[in-house]
Every structure is written in C-alpha cells, then in structure tokens.
Amino acid sequence: MFWIYLALPLAWAQDAEGTADPPVVEAEADVRLEALEADLATLRAQIEQMQRDALLAEAEALASETPPPPPPPPSSKNVFNPALTAFGDAIGTVGIQDGAVLPGSGPWLRSLELDLRSDVDPFAKAVAVIALEQEPPYAQDEGEPPAGEGHASFAVVPEEVYVDFVALPGGLSARVGQFRQPFGVTNKSHPHDLPWTDIPLPITEFLGEEGYTDVGGLVSWRLPNMVTGITVQGGALRGGLLDPDDEVAMPQWLGRVEWFHETGQFDWGLGASETGDDQDIVGGADLFVRWRKSSWRSAMLLAELLTDGEQNGGYAALQVQPTRPLFLGVRADWLGESYRVGGYASYYTSEFLRIRAGATKDAEQLLMHLQLTFVWGSHPVEPYWVNR
Numbered sequence: 001m002f003w004i005y006l007a008l009p010l011a012w013a014q015d016a017e018g019t020a021d022p023p024v025v026e027a028e029a030d031v032r033l034e035a036l037e038a039d040l041a042t043l044r045a046q047i048e049q050m051q052r053d054a055l056l057a058e059a060e061a062l063a064s065e066t067p068p069p070p071p072p073p074p075s076s077k078n079v080f081n082p083a084l085t086a087f088g089d090a091i092g093t094v095g096i097q098d099g100a101v102l103p104g105s106g107p108w109l110r111s112l113e114l115d116l117r118s119d120v121d122p123f124a125k126a127v128a129v130i131a132l133e134q135e136p137p138y139a140q141d142e143g144e145p146p147a148g149e150g151h152a153s154f155a156v157v158p159e160e161v162y163v164d165f166v167a168l169p170g171g172l173s174a175r176v177g178q179f180r181q182p183f184g185v186t187n188k189s190h191p192h193d194l195p196w197t198d199i200p201l202p203i204t205e206f207l208g209e210e211g212y213t214d215v216g217g218l219v220s221w222r223l224p225n226m227v228t229g230i231t232v233q234g235g236a237l238r239g240g241l242l243d244p245d246d247e248v249a250m251p252q253w254l255g256r257v258e259w260f261h262e263t264g265q266f267d268w269g270l271g272a273s274e275t276g277d278d279q280d281i282v283g284g285a286d287l288f289v290r291w292r293k294s295s296w297r298s299a300m301l302l303a304e305l306l307t308d309g310e311q312n313g314g315y316a317a318l319q320v321q322p323t324r325p326l327f328l329g330v331r332a333d334w335l336g337e338s339y340r341v342g343g344y345a346s347y348y349t350s351e352f353l354r355i356r357a358g359a360t361k362d363a364e365q366l367l368m369h370l371q372l373t374f375v376w377g378s379h380p381v382e383p384y385w386v387n388r
Contacts, residue, residue, distance in 0.1 A: 082116040082128075083378040089113075089192040090372045093137060097365040104137035111192065113159070115380070123167040127179075129160040129190075159190070159213065171222050175235075178215045182233055182256050183273040184286045184304050185384070187211045193383040195300075195319055197358045197369040201333035201340050202313030206282050206306045207241070212275075214238055218254070229260045242280040242308075250277040266291055282308045290387075296324045298387035311336050321387055325349070338362065351388075352376065 089110045095102030112132040120126050162177025218235030233256045240249035258271035269288035284306040292298045298321040305314040319329035325348040333340040344358030356371040
C-alpha cells in the first residue's frame with residue numbers, strides 16, 4: 001500500500017506538466033517573436049548603415065581625385081550659318097603732272113566687299129567674297145582717265161569662292177575654288193588689307209592690276225614639328241595670267257615654299273614662289289621681318305623680288321608703329337628702268353575704322369591718296385602688318 005500511495009502524487013504531477021495553461025504558452029511565443037523582430041530590425045539597420053558608410057567612402061575617394069574635364073558647351077544654333085563681314089574702301093585721289101591736276105582726280109569707291117565664311121561640316125570650311133567695284137578714275141601709267149564711262153562704272157565681281165578641306169591626314173590641307181594665289185606675301189591680301197593704298201608696281205606688272213586670283217586646286221603640307229615653320233604648297237590652276245590675250249587659257253601650275261619662325265621679339269619669314277605653263281614662268285622671292293616690343297610698338301621690313309626671265313622688278317617697304325593706333329611707312333618700287341617711291345600714314349580709330357594718307361612719286365607724276373576703310377559685321381582677321 002505504501003508504494004501505491006507514493007505513486008499517486010507522482011502521477012498527478014506528470015499529468016499537470018502535460019496539460020499546461022494555453023494562454024501562458026501563447027504569451028511566451030509572442031514575447032519570443034517580438035524579440036526576433038527587434039533583432040531583425042537591428043540587423044537591417046546595421047546593414048543599411050554599413051552600405052551608407054561604404055558609399056560615402058567611395059564618394060570621398062572620387063572627390064579627392066582630379067575631376068574630369070567639363071563637357072564641351074552645346075553647339076551654337078548658328079555654328080553652320082555664315083559669319084558676315086562687310087568692307088568699305090573709299091579713296092580720294094589727286095594726280096599732278098607737269099604742274100597740272102590730272103583728269104579724273106577726286107573721290108571714288110574702290111570696293112564694297114561682302115565676306116561670308118562658315119563651317120560646311122567638321123571637315124571643310126567655305127568662303128565667298130563678293131565685291132562691288134568701281135573703276136579707278138585714272139590710268140596710272142598714262143595719267144589719263146580710262147575709256148568709256150571711266151570711274152563712274154561699277155561691276156559686281158565674285159572675288160573669291162572656295163572650300164578649305166582642313167581634316168586631311170598627314171598634316172595636309174587643300175583649297176578648291178577661286179581664290180587669291182599664295183604667290184609671295186602681298187598677293188595673298190585684298191587691296192584694302194594692304195599697308196598701302198596702291199599696289200606695288202612689280203605686282204601689277206607680273207600678277208595683274210589687283211593681284212593674282214585664279215580658279216583651281218591647291219594642296220598645302222606643313223612639315224612635322226621636328227622642322228618647325230616650313231610649309232610647302234602646290235596647285236593646278238585654270239591659267240591665263242601669263243598670256244591673257246589667248247582665247248583659250250593654258251593650264252598653270254603654282255608652287256611655293258615658305259619658312260616662318262618666331263624668336264623673342266622677332267618674327268622671321270622667307271619664301272619662294274613660282275607659277276607657269278608650258279611656255280612662260282614667273283618666279284619670286286620674299287622676305288618678312290617684324291619686331292614687336294609690345295602691342296604699342298613694332299617695326300616691319302617687307303621685300304619681294306619678281307621676274308619672268310626677261311624683266312625684273314621688286315619693292316621694299318619699312319613700317320614703324322610709334323603708338324598703338326598709328327603706323328608710318330615708306331616703300332620703293334622698281335620695275336626694269338622704272339622707279340616709284342612713296343610714304344603713308346595709317347591711323348586706326350578702332351579695329352573697324354582706318355584712315356590713311358599717302359603719296360607716291362615716279363618720273364612723271366605725283367599721286368596723293370586719302371583712304372577711308374571701314375568694317376562692320378563679324379570681326380575680321382587683322383592684316384599681317386597690323387600689330388595687336
């Protein structure tokens with residue numbers, strides 16, 4: 001019996017453990033679930049903080065490096081529209097011969113030029129120069145007005161229309177169309193861009209009254225940097241310069257080599273040019289030296305020699321700039337047995353307006369000029385003789 005009474009309490013205790021109160025179990029489960037959720041939230045917060053710390057460290061490392069170059073500015077809407085510049089060139093001329101004023105003396109409009117320039121595409125640029133020109137009031141060689149209506153007559157002339165190919169390989173570039181030929185220094189410029197009112201005597205004799213312009217193609221090669229400042233040019237042209245009376249022009253070739261170098265306050269230039277056809281040849285050599293102390297002080301020496309094998313000629317000019325807007329110069333021309341000397345003074349009120357006074361004297365006559373050159377529109381490239 002003792003063992004029976006002893007087993008009964010133990011059985012009652014085991015039965016009590018197997019039948020615990022359900023609300024108590026649920027409460028314990030809720031507590032554990034809340035603890036797990038709190039631990040998960042803490043873990044997520046730690047992960048997010050680690051990610052933010054990693055991104056911040058990466059940003060600080062990138063900020064400490066050299067920033068990349070800024071992106072190019074957006075292209076202008078007018079990048080492929082022509083830049084427009086207009087040049088006006090008005091001259092007053094008085095000629096004196098044997099003590100008398102020459103017929104035709106007075107004011108005249110040498111030219112009104114419209115210059116249009118633009119990029120055609122990334123590989124080419126186009127230029128068109130259209131001029132309204134008036135005939136000179138006198139014939140400089142004879143001292144008499146030209147025949148017909150004389151200087152009252154006007155003509156519209158396409159002076160230059162060409163395309164420059166600027167992205168050729170191997171340091172090459174090309175020009176195709178009608179353009180002023182790179183024969184010497186002076187011939188490259190339009191008359192209103194010269195440092196003198198008139199054109200040197202040998203230029204008018206060998207290259208035409210207003211210089212040499214022709215239709216054709218020209219290739220230029222700038223030698224690599226190991227031989228700095230050397231450019232070689234060669235081209236094929238329609239021709240007609242050497243024998244303008246021919247009804248059918250003979251094709252011409254043109255070649256030029258030039259060297260240009262800057263050293264200290266000096267610019268140096270040497271060049272040689274030649275053009276011809278199967279019968280005639282014109283050759284030339286040129287020298288250009290410029291000293292520039294500042295934009296207020298400069299001096300320039302320019303000389304060219306030309307020959308066609310039968311007749312020789314040349315000119316030499318010296319120009320000084322005593323102050324920023326003022327240029328003073330002298331020039332001497334020579335052609336065979338003929339000589340001409342002159343002087344000039346050019347004054348810039350601004351880059352867009354220039355006043356010039358000059359005079360030339362040969363064996364027969366004295367010509368005095370007063371010139372007004374004005375520009376409006378896009379700012380043009382300064383002539384080679386202007387120091388800025």
